[in-house]
Amino acid sequence: MTRAYNFxxxxxxxxxxxxxxxxxxxxxxNGVGASIVELSHRGAEFMGVAAQAEADLRKLLSVPxxxxxxxxxxxxxxxxxxxxxxxxxxxxxxxxxxTGHWGKTAIKQVKPYVDxxxxxxxxxxxxxxxPSRAGWTLSPGAAYVHITANETIHGVEFRDxxxxxxxxxxxxFSSSIASEPLDVSKYGLIYAGAQKNLGPVGISxxxxxxxxxxxxxxxxxxxxNYASHAARDSMLxxxxxxxxxxxxxxxxxxxxxxxxxxxxxxxxxxxELVYGAIDGSGGFYRNQxxxxxxSRMNIPFFLPDEALTSRFVSESKAAGLLALKGHKAVGGxxxxxxxxxxxxxxxxxxxxxxxxxxxxx
Ligand code: PMP
Numbered sequence: 001m002t003r004a005y006n007f008x009x010x011x012x013x014x015x016x017x018x019x020x021x022x023x024x025x026x027x028x029x030n031g032v033g034a035s036i037v038e039l040s041h042r043g044a045e046f047m048g049v050a051a052q053a054e055a056d057l058r059k060l061l062s063v064p065x066x067x068x069x070x071x072x073x074x075x076x077x078x079x080x081x082x083x084x085x086x087x088x089x090x091x092x093x094x095x096x097x098x099t100g101h102w103g104k105t106a107i108k109q110v111k112p113y114v115d116x117x118x119x120x121x122x123x124x125x126x127x128x129x130x131p132s133r134a135g136w137t138l139s140p141g142a143a144y145v146h147i148t149a150n151e152t153i154h155g156v157e158f159r160d161x162x163x164x165x166x167x168x169x170x171x172x173f174s175s176s177i178a179s180e181p182l183d184v185s186k187y188g189l190i191y192a193g194a195q196k197n198l199g200p201v202g203i204s205x206x207x208x209x210x211x212x213x214x215x216x217x218x219x220x221x222x223x224x225n226y227a228s229h230a231a232r233d234s235m236l237x238x239x240x241x242x243x244x245x246x247x248x249x250x251x252x253x254x255x256x257x258x259x260x261x262x263x264x265x266x267x268x269x270x271x272e273l274v275y276g277a278i279d280g281s282g283g284f285y286r287n288q289x290x291x292x293x294x295s296r297m298n299i300p301f302f303l304p305d306e307a308l309t310s311r312f313v314s315e316s317k318a319a320g321l322l323a324l325k326g327h328k329a330v331g332g333x334x335x336x337x338x339x340x341x342x343x344x345x346x347x348x349x350x351x352x353x354x355x356x357x358x359x360x361x
Pocket of ligand 1: 075077102148174
């Protein structure tokens with residue numbers, strides 16, 4: 001059996017080591033005579049797995065002690081809605097910086113609950129750049145400022161954490177968490193769906209400064225209350241145990257490989273290869289994002305026409321390079337280069353791109 005290089009934007013490729021370990025432990029986890037997915041979340045076995053995953057994630061991301069780490073069922077979109085319910089009073093103003101598709105989604109989720117102010121919007125520029133900080137119109141008294149650290153579809157990434165003063169900065173790190181060192185203390189809250197860099201879909205991770213959990217927020221059911229989840233170590237109800245277990249294996253793998261510094265190095269090398277192939281193609285391949293904010297995780301790129309694009313998609317798939325079709329919102333092609341994509345995968349893609357150009361350019 002050969003595993004293809006998988007450039008899917010998410011659910012995405014997982015480290016082979018992790019999949020093999022999960023396979024080996026599937027029928028009998030640690031000699032208990034049952035799979036971890038068959039055991040109670042309140043039993044000593046799973047509680048151990050859960051605690052280890054949290055400890056390892058705290059280590060991987062250098063999470064300060066005054067931050068709670070939550071493991072929550074569901075995806076990033078659910079967290080986007082819960083931000084308003086937990087941290088803003090009804091009708092209070094919240095500031096959003098829109099740098100692509102997911103920033104717009106984040107706004108859609110909170111609109112029913114708060115007064116959304118778009119403090120900066122990259123859409124008039126086609127989301128090819130991040131509006132400069134000097135032009136942001138932040139609101140005094142905002143409950144928080146929200147950014148999308150990496151836009152998975154438009155391929156735009158914040159390279160530095162913006163300074164937004166005393167208002168807490170909230171960030172969607174779904175597609176770039178653990179891709180490089182991160183100063184968590186600069187954020188009030190960080191959230192991420194796991195299905196890109198952290199593991200399987202079905203679980204999200206939230207890092208939140210504990211003092212923010214004291215905010216009254218809005219009337220909501222207890223299950224939508226982050227403070228309740230924090231008070232019960234993310235076991236307010238039955239958590240997605242299988243996903244949590246797999247996430248733990250992925251985090252452990254990242255630590256074993258050298259942590260976020262090592263992944264930053266590999267991710268820079270992969271991105272340099274692919275952008276190099278695009279920029280060196282004499283216009284055959286195009287990526288219009290301003291180089292200073294180009295995403296290292298998701299690289300959208302375009303060919304001169306539709307016919308070439310579909311030929312690229314089918315031929316690359318046949319060559320063992322999976323999931324290079326672009327998102328339908330923008331079309332074209334997209335290579336997602338998450339932590340589990342090896343440098344050799346990016347090299348194989350670049351070799352294919354050059355060969356394809358020679359045959360079709
Ligand atoms: N934010 C970002 C940056 C994403 O890439 C995605 C999914 N691709 C989402 C939010 C939505 O995540 P989910 O599907 O887990 O709700």
